[in-house]
Structures are given as C-alpha cells and as structure tokens.
Amino acid sequence: MTKEGKKxxxxxxxxxRDYMKKYNQTDDGKKKKQEINANYQxxxxxxxxxxxxxxxxxxxxxxSSEKYRKSDKWKEAQKRTTERVAILIRQGYAxxxxxxxxxxxxxxxxxxxxxxVPVATIRQTERGAVYLSEERLKEYANKLGYKDDIVDKIVKxxxxxxxxxxxxxxxxxxxxxxxxxxxxxxxxxxIEKSEIKCPLSFEYKTCYGILISRLRNEVSPLSLTPPxxx
Numbered sequence: 001m002t003k004e005g006k007k008x009x010x011x012x013x014x015x016x017r018d019y020m021k022k023y024n025q026t027d028d029g030k031k032k033k034q035e036i037n038a039n040y041q042x043x044x045x046x047x048x049x050x051x052x053x054x055x056x057x058x059x060x061x062x063x064s065s066e067k068y069r070k071s072d073k074w075k076e077a078q079k080r081t082t083e084r085v086a087i088l089i090r091q092g093y094a095x096x097x098x099x100x101x102x103x104x105x106x107x108x109x110x111x112x113x114x115x116x117v118p119v120a121t122i123r124q125t126e127r128g129a130v131y132l133s134e135e136r137l138k139e140y141a142n143k144l145g146y147k148d149d150i151v152d153k154i155v156k157x158x159x160x161x162x163x164x165x166x167x168x169x170x171x172x173x174x175x176x177x178x179x180x181x182x183x184x185x186x187x188x189x190x191i192e193k194s195e196i197k198c199p200l201s202f203e204y205k206t207c208y209g210i211l212i213s214r215l216r217n218e219v220s221p222l223s224l225t226p227p228x229x230x
Contacts, residue, residue, distance in 0.1 A: 081180040082165070083129075088184070089164050089191055090128035092157035097137075098126040100144055100154075115143040131158055167194030 023029040040046040054061055068074050087094075101111040101122075108126070112119045117140050124130050132140065138151045168190045169179055182190075 077180055085165055085168065085179065085187060085191075086161045087128035088187055089159055089161050090131065093131060093154065093159075094126050094128035096154040096157055097122075097132070100141055100146065100150075104144060106144075111144065115140050164191060164194045 024033055041050065101108070106114065108119050108122045111117070111122055117136070121130075121132075125132055134151070134155060137154065138148065141151050141154075142148075165179075168187065171190045171193070172179060172182055172186075177186075
C-alpha cells in the first residue's frame with residue numbers, strides 16, 4: 001500500500017476519540033460523566049484514591065477548602081446541616097408529639113380537626129422542624145383529651161437547640177471533624193451525650209431506644225412515669 005493509501009486508512013481510535021470528545025460536551029455526555037465520577041467516588045477504589053491524593057496534596061486541599069468556604073454553595077451546605085442537626089435534636093420531642101395522636105389512632109388531618117391546630121404545624125412539629133410553645137402544646141394535648149401532667153413530661157424533651165448544637169460542635173472539634181462532615185449515627189450519639197449535659201434538662205435525657213419503640217407504637221410514652229424517661 002502506498003503512503004497515500006495509508007493516510008486514507010480509517011483511524012478508528014482517532015474517530016472514537018473525537019466522537020467522545022464531542023459527546024462529552026453535550027448535556028447527556030456531561031450527565032453521564034457526572035454519574036460515572038459519582039459512582040467511582042463512592043467505590044472503595046475511589047475512596048482509597050482520594051485518600052491518597054489528599055495525603056499527598058495538603059496545600060491544594062487547604063486552598064480548595066478556603067475557596068469553598070467563601071462560596072454560596074458552602075453557605076447553603078451549612079444551612080442544610082444546621083437544619084438537619086436541629087431536627088435530630090428535636091427528635092425526642094417530635095416523637096412524643098406524634099404519640100399524642102397516634103395513640104388515639106388519629107391522622108394528622110383528624111388531629112387538626114379535633115384541636116384546630118393546622119395540619120402543616122402538626123406535620124412540622126412531628127418532623128422535628130419546630131417546637132410548639134408550651135401554651136400551644138397544652139391546648140393541643142388538652143383538646144385531644146390529655147391532662148397537664150402529660151404536657152409536663154413532653155416539655156422535658158424540649159432541649160435548647162443552640163446549646164446542644166454548641167456541645168456537639170465542641171465534641172466534633174476534638175475529633176477534628178466539622179459539623180457538616182459528621183454522619184447521622186455520630187451526630188445522634190453526640191446529641192444524646194450533649195442533651196444529658198444540658199442544664200435545662202439534666203434529669204431527663206433522650207433514650208433513643210425508647211424513642212424508636214415509641215415511634216413504632218411498641219411503647220406508649222404517655223404512660224411512662226418520669227423515672228422511666230431517665
């Protein structure tokens with residue numbers, strides 16, 4: 001074959017290289033590349049590679065971290081983390097509020113009709129997004145047929161979010177971990193530990209075993225006496 005013929009020979013590798021280069025610029029290509037990268041990062045090989053790279057490039061890590069902390073993305077991440085931690089802190093309280101109606105086999109809508117409290121408020125409270133004022137809680141519980149002693153028990157789960165979060169952040173700092181880096185299991189453990197220290201509820205500490213049983217309707221918190229809440 002002549003030199004001229006060789007030049008005209010189809011170069012499959014070059015063709016595929018050009019094709020993939022163009023494909024990666026499309027929306028589908030970019031999406032596919034992100035999926036592949038995300039799956040690799042989650043894999044054991046990806047985690048090990050990242051670990052080695054971080055160890056070899058401390059200066060790059062520091063610069064990237066500083067740049068990220070100045071971004072809007074960082075602010076949004078911090079906001080989401082703060083909200084997530086706040087919800088975890090309110091879980092004991094939220095579980096007790098949910099039990100008020102679930103022990104009566106009422107839906108959120110039915111509880112709203114019985115008490116006049118909006119469904120959205122009930123939903124947010126049972127999710128752990130907010131606390132009810134003691135007056136609102138008393139009114140809600142009374143209209144469902146519960147006495148004030150039940151309200152007093154539930155109030156004991158009303159931990160001050162900012163105080164507990166500060167304790168958690170201090171504990172995480174001892175591990176060299178930021179609040180946004182901690183997984184849920186570690187956060188729950190530190191929240192429980194911090195709630196025990198909380199001066200406003202020293203005698204009442206969250207027991208997640210009781211909480212989980214309560215949410216599964218295996219144990220009713222409304223029949224628990226104060227010593228069992230310890």
